[in-house]
Amino acid sequence: MLTELVKRSMPLPPQSKLLILGAGFSGQHVAALARKLGSNVLCSRRDINSPGADVAFDSVAKKIPPLKVLREVTHLLSCIPPDPNGEDPVLTTLSAHLKEMPLEWVGYLSTTGVYGDRKGEWVSEADNPQPEQSRSKRRLSCEQAWEASGLPLQILRLPGIYGPGRSALQSIRNKKIKMIDKPGQVFSRIHVDDIAGAAFHLIHLANKGQRPQIINIADNLPTTNTEVLRFAASLLGIGVPPLEPFESAAKTMSPMALSFWQENRRVSNQMLCKDLGYSLIHPDYQSGLKDCLDQDK
Ligand SMILES: NC(=O)c1ccc[n+]([C@@H]2O[C@H](COP(=O)([O-])OP(=O)(O)OC[C@H]3O[C@@H](n4cnc5c(N)ncnc54)[C@H](OP(=O)(O)O)[C@@H]3O)[C@@H](O)[C@H]2O)c1
Numbered sequence: 001m002l003t004e005l006v007k008r009s010m011p012l013p014p015q016s017k018l019l020i021l022g023a024g025f026s027g028q029h030v031a032a033l034a035r036k037l038g039s040n041v042l043c044s045r046r047d048i049n050s051p052g053a054d055v056a057f058d059s060v061a062k063k064i065p066p067l068k069v070l071r072e073v074t075h076l077l078s079c080i081p082p083d084p085n086g087e088d089p090v091l092t093t094l095s096a097h098l099k100e101m102p103l104e105w106v107g108y109l110s111t112t113g114v115y116g117d118r119k120g121e122w123v124s125e126a127d128n129p130q131p132e133q134s135r136s137k138r139r140l141s142c143e144q145a146w147e148a149s150g151l152p153l154q155i156l157r158l159p160g161i162y163g164p165g166r167s168a169l170q171s172i173r174n175k176k177i178k179m180i181d182k183p184g185q186v187f188s189r190i191h192v193d194d195i196a197g198a199a200f201h202l203i204h205l206a207n208k209g210q211r212p213q214i215i216n217i218a219d220n221l222p223t224t225n226t227e228v229l230r231f232a233a234s235l236l237g238i239g240v241p242p243l244e245p246f247e248s249a250a251k252t253m254s255p256m257a258l259s260f261w262q263e264n265r266r267v268s269n270q271m272l273c274k275d276l277g278y279s280l281i282h283p284d285y286q287s288g289l290k291d292c293l294d295q296d297k
Helices: 002-008 025-036 089-100 134-147 168-173 192-207 225-236 246-252 255-261 270-275 285-296
Strands: 017-021 040-045 075-078 105-111 153-158 160-162 179-181 189-191 214-216 243-245
Touching (some): 168 225, 179 225, 179 246, 225 285, 246 255
Parallel strands (some): 153 214
């Protein structure tokens, strides 16, 4: 859907340079949109030989992009998760450099995990974070450190990210699925194209002076995992295993998987889509998975 995204998006302001730190799955999609729009973009990965890497950045190995590159960066997007101590790899390594860069916009990809469990209720940017998992507490510390940086910051809070090559279609093809039945349990999600589209929309609005600090980037339809798996299986023309009650499935789940099932919330995108006027490319998992099927081919 890159073609559709390009039609809907505006390039960076002239003379701008976007640096994407941690250009993995999401970062590469943002970079692809930037390039198609004719914008100047550079991507960092820890290993310069990784696909799509223009410069190396590794906070642990202290690999830093060349100063000449940093000094030209006007727009920065960090997609790098917190380190094990809850510190932000970019802020701990590049703080001094960030102050000298001509930054007009800084985006930080965070998670909606900071909201904690909401017992299936809707949650918006106006709700105070209540992280329960230790990884979400680390994430909130990083958000706070970015907020304290004084940079022209926007925090993009993301639910489960999926897209071509990383969706329920792969889980089904790899026969890795269980139809876990936990009545009332939903998950929110976002297609990676909409992360790219929303980032460019936000940059454009920020350039016009509208820059709310925190924005949820989620689709319109939080839903159960089983609905998503059923739909994905139907696209592949295969059946799904029988339902398994959560209580029995939980016995063999990894602590990480279990932690996801302990939180239940519906992430509101009203600010992004209503107040800020972003139109989702994939408003729900049906649209998103059909796209994944096309792109996977
Ligand atoms: N996956 C989800 O469903 C989900 C949901 C909500 C939020 N998030 C968060 O959203 C962000 C983007 O997600 P994603 O799935 O696109 O991430 P991803 O593909 O895992 O990319 C993470 C990037 O961070 C880089 N990185 C990790 N540690 C680093 C360090 N110490 N120094 C420098 N670079 C480092 C990685 O480098 P390499 O390229 O060298 O590996 C990679 O490019 C992440 O912060 C993620 O935690 C993810």
